[in-house]
Amino acid sequence: MGYGFGWLGTEQRSDLWAAALDELGARGASADEARQLATSVVNHVAHLLHHVPWFSVDATPREAAIDETVRFATHHVDVPSQAAQRAWGQYWHAHQNRSGTAPQARRAELDHLVDVLLPRWIRAWYTWYERR
Numbered sequence: 314m315g316y317g318f319g320w321l322g323t324e325q326r327s328d329l330w331a332a333a334l335d336e337l338g339a340r341g342a343s344a345d346e347a348r349q350l351a352t353s354v355v356n357h358v359a360h361l362l363h364h365v366p367w368f369s370v371d372a373t374p375r376e377a378a379i380d381e382t383v384r385f386a387t388h389h390v391d392v393p394s395q396a397a398q399r400a401w402g403q404y405w406h407a408h409q410n411r412s413g414t415a416p417q418a419r420r421a422e423l424d425h426l427v428d429v430l431l432p433r434w435i436r437a438w439y440t441w442y443e444r445r
Contacts, residue, residue, distance in 0.1 A: 342387075354386045357401050364431070365438050374442055393444075397437035404430040 342350065358379055361368040368375050381392040382401075392398065407430055411422045 350386050353401075353405050354382055356405065357382050357386075360401075360434075361438065364435055365442075367442055368438075374445055377445070378438070378441075394438070394441045397434060397441050400430070400434035400437045404434050 361375075361378060368378065378394060381394045382398065384390055385392045385395065385398040404426065407422070407426055411419070411426075
């Protein structure tokens with residue numbers, strides 16, 4: 314698709330948000346579903362920029378990663394980065410649904426996100442990158 318989001322500033326986030334909403338609208342998603350999925354896509358790409366160094370310096374795999382992220386989220390199709398997409402789904406779901414009210418429960422949820430789910434997602438993207 315060629316989104317060109319090398320540094321994902323405010324304008325690029327808006328463009329990515331609009332692209333995801335367009336894709337979702339084309340397949341008949343409800344407004345609420347479209348907002349939720351677009352939020353996930355934008356956050357996924359922002360996390361890639363923040364946590365995966367090759368993403369900000371290597372344009373070809375960056376474009377492929379963005380394209381696959383949008384296609385997977387909007388069309389639920391198999392993509393080469395499917396393991397990373399699923400790992401993101403687990404991470405994002407856990408992040409969005411943190412419910413611990415006691416300090417120990419909140420700490421355990423945060424530890425699981427940071428120590429288990431985020432590293433699993435990063436490893437999946439590195440595996441995808443190395444296999445390209």
